[in-house]
Amino acid sequence: MSKLEIDFCGVKFRNPTVLASGVLGVTASSLKNVVKNGAGGVTTKSIWLKEHAGHKSPVMFGTDHYFMNAVGLSDAGIEKAEKETFPEYSKGGRPAPIIANIVAGKIADFGKLAERVSKLDPDIIEVNISCPNVEDELGKPFACSVVDAAAVTKLVRSKTKKPVIVKLSPNVSNIGEIAKACAGAGADGFCAINTVGPGMAIDINLRKSILSNRVGGLSGPAIKPVAVRCVYDIYKATGLPIIGTGGILTGEDAIEMMMAGARLVGMGTMVYYREVEGFGKVVSEMEEWCRKNGVKNVEEIVACIS
Numbered sequence: 001m002s003k004l005e006i007d008f009c010g011v012k013f014r015n016p017t018v019l020a021s022g023v024l025g026v027t028a029s030s031l032k033n034v035v036k037n038g039a040g041g042v043t044t045k046s047i048w049l050k051e052h053a054g055h056k057s058p059v060m061f062g063t064d065h066y067f068m069n070a071v072g073l074s075d076a077g078i079e080k081a082e083k084e085t086f087p088e089y090s091k092g093g094r095p096a097p098i099i100a101n102i103v104a105g106k107i108a109d110f111g112k113l114a115e116r117v118s119k120l121d122p123d124i125i126e127v128n129i130s131c132p133n134v135e136d137e138l139g140k141p142f143a144c145s146v147v148d149a150a151a152v153t154k155l156v157r158s159k160t161k162k163p164v165i166v167k168l169s170p171n172v173s174n175i176g177e178i179a180k181a182c183a184g185a186g187a188d189g190f191c192a193i194n195t196v197g198p199g200m201a202i203d204i205n206l207r208k209s210i211l212s213n214r215v216g217g218l219s220g221p222a223i224k225p226v227a228v229r230c231v232y233d234i235y236k237a238t239g240l241p242i243i244g245t246g247g248i249l250t251g252e253d254a255i256e257m258m259m260a261g262a263r264l265v266g267m268g269t270m271v272y273y274r275e276v277e278g279f280g281k282v283v284s285e286m287e288e289w290c291r292k293n294g295v296k297n298v299e300e301i302v303a304c305i306s
């Protein structure tokens with residue numbers, strides 16, 4: 001048997017698969033179910049300081065090739081995480097590491113969230129900087145500016161002793177540069193990528209855009225090459241641990257992402273194609289690939305490409 005157990009920012013994962021933020025991560029019972037089905041770790045849906053309304057339905061649309069969503073980061077706010085999600089997930093011992101994903105529209109709110117979420121003892125804090133900076137004149141997402149990305153990272157870093165990873169957006173001209181700025185501000189690692197785009201799809205019979213928001217972030221198989229390239233660029237720029245996320249559906253996709261530089265692999269849209277049981281299937285496929293290729297410890301393949 002190949003060893004799939006791997007350390008990420010000092011936290012042990014029994015295998016490299018992790019539930020990506022936003023998919024099945026709303027309640028403790030759905031998080032536990034993902035672990036029961038084979039995931040090595042889970043990420044919460046993005047947590048806001050206060051309740052945050054999402055967009056109107058329809059908010060999701062999928063084809064064989066891609067998935068598009070405009071959920072709009074809806075969330076009940078940190079109070080729900082404090083009262084329900086974390087206590088219930090931790091009752092009787094946590095089944096696997098939990099990553100708390102936080103999001104805000106203002107830099108100062110990231111600091112407040114980091115302080116409060118730290119008290120819930122997450123294994124890792126993931127900082128989603130893909131939301132627009134509402135204090136910025138142009139409302140540009142934090143992830144698209146080296147200055148904003150570094151400022152958010154620095155503040156979060158100063159408020160917690162937990163490992164801090166920053167979730168980056170692929171919608172920038174130089175992701176390595178953004179990652180370097182975050183690393184300089186104290187990031188311990190990264191999660192990449194968030195959704196690509198936005199994209200748009202039209203129902204030609206109704207002559208109407210399919211999503212009520214008109215545009216949405218792309219995920220799923222079509223974005224995998226973008227994700228692999230981003231992970232490669234971030235690894236090259238910083239050498240820090242990365243949760244490679246974007247379009248992973250199979251064990252071989254996961255191996256490819258690890259070869260690009262990821263230590264863990266995030267999966268969200270995979271659930272749409274393979275259901276929650278897909279986690280266990282991907283893990284078995286990774287094991288099978290490692291066995292066939294004489295890889296005794298999955299860590300051997302991280303950033304192994306020539």
Ligand SMILES: Cc1cc2nc3c(=O)[nH]c(=O)nc-3n(C[C@H](O)[C@H](O)[C@H](O)COP(=O)(O)O)c2cc1C
Pocket residue numbers: 020021022023045046060067069071073101128167193194195218219220221223245246247248266267268269270
């Ligand atoms: C329905 C849906 C909701 C999402 N919500 C969040 C979210 O709340 N926070 C976040 O950081 N990313 C969110 N994402 C992005 C995913 O975590 C992931 O980065 C992206 O979908 C690419 O991975 P995938 O192709 O495996 O889905 C969401 C994605 C989807 C499809």
